[in-house]
């Protein structure tokens with residue numbers, strides 16, 4: 744076996760062992776409660792999300808997202824109340840505008856925009872929450888690690 748084949752084999756083996764790290768900023772009033780309900784309803788979803796509870800999706804500064812990527816996240820999810828349901832009236836509208844701009848910036852700095860996701864999920868949508876996490880995890884697995892050299896599990 745040539746060195747190149749050996750290297751490729753090792754990389755493939757690492758890729759198969761690799762599990763994506765996803766940082767989820769969840770609004771405490773809806774998505775966090777949805778995640779909680781998913782847990783108490785024993786709905787299974789991949790354990791790849793590290794949850795950060797925020798008071799509102801509008802509280803998420805784009806710098807928080809960039810920092811998560813810098814600290815080793817392979818993907819970031821921001822989830823908030825459905826439009827019109829924000830407990831602070833317009834927080835999720837602000838989030839949508841800001842984070843849309845961030846998505847364009849991500850592409851500009853070389854991070855695939857698919858690694859960032861903004862979702863609306865209410866407190867009663869446990870199944871939807873689990874589906875979103877499953878979908879995001881699958882998508883990131885296809886993309887691979889954001890930074891293969893630094894992104895070993897741990």
Ligand code: FES
Pocket residue numbers: 770771772773798799800801822823824828829830831834835
């Ligand atoms: S309170 Fe949930 S998005 Fe604003």
